Amino acid sequence: MSRVQLALNVDDLDASIAFYSAMFQVQPHKVRSDYANFIITNPPLKLILMAGQGEPGTMNHVGVEVESTAEVVQAAEQAEKAGLATTLQEKETCCYALQDKVWIHGPHVSWEVYTVLDENAGAGSMSAPRQALQAFDFIDVSGGSCAPGDACCPTEV
Numbered sequence: 001m002s003r004v005q006l007a008l009n010v011d012d013l014d015a016s017i018a019f020y021s022a023m024f025q026v027q028p029h030k031v032r033s034d035y036a037n038f039i040i041t042n043p044p045l046k047l048i049l050m051a052g053q054g055e056p057g058t059m060n061h062v063g064v065e066v067e068s069t070a071e072v073v074q075a076a077e078q079a080e081k082a083g084l085a086t087t088l089q090e091k092e093t094c095c096y097a098l099q100d101k102v103w104i105h106g107p108h109v110s111w112e113v114y115t116v117l118d119e120n121a122g123a124g125s126m127s128a129p130r131q132a133l134q135a136f137d138f139i140d141v142s143g144g145s146c147a148p149g150d151a152c153c154p155t156e157v
Contacts, residue, residue, distance in 0.1 A: 001044065001067065002064055002065065002067070002071070003040075003044040003045055003046050003064070003065050004044070004046070004063075005045070005047075005062060005063035005064060005065050005112070005114075006045065006046075006047055006048065006059065006062055007050055007059065007060040007062070007063070008048065008049055008050065008057075008058070008059060008060060009050055009054035009055060009056055009057065009058050009059070009060050010049045010050065010051050010056055011051065011052075011056035013033075013034065013036060013049060013051040016049045016051075017031065017036050017049065020038055020047060020049070021038075024038060024040045024045075024047070026038055026040055030096060032096055034050065034052055035048070035050055035051070035095065035096060036048075037049070037095070046065050048095065059109070061109070061112060062109060063111055063112030063113060063114060064114075065116070066113060066114070066115050067115060068115055069100045069117075071113075071115065072101060072102055072113055072115050073102075075113040076102040076104075076113075079104045084104050084105065084106075085104075086104055086105065087102070087103040087110075088101070088102050089101050089102075091117065097116045097117075097118060097119050097120075098116070098117040099114045099115060100114065100117060101114035101115070102114075
């Protein structure tokens with residue numbers, strides 16, 4: 001199942017977690033000192049809270065979480081056929097997870113279409129099977145990692 005992702009900049013992570021937990025009646029899926037994410041079933045939404053990354057109350061970035069690398073490749077192919085600019089990233093450690101993704105650049109905001117390969121990238125293990133992304137050249141991020149707000153999770157790409 002795909003779900004829309006909204007990443008919001010917040011100033012008080014604890015207060016924001018409490019608010020969104022009450023609003024959506026769900027506890028966070030993952031919490032770090034500067035980050036939290038919620039997997040919300042109804043409506044299908046991945047809500048990301050990023051502390052200290054931008055003006056509180058503004059959007060950090062938007063995206064669509066998909067189930068597989070094949071769906072990331074499909075999104076990239078569709079965007080390129082439509083003449084849209086894209087940036088592909090393979091095995092990117094971002095938002096405390098290992099991901100394959102494509103950024104589709106719009107006039108005001110870029111959309112991230114991504115799949116999570118390893119939910120606990122900091123643990124150094126690959127918990128999800130990988131498929132080859134042979135059709136595209138990717139940004140070389142081997143061995144690298146980034147924090148929310150860096151090039152892997154930009155407000156604008």
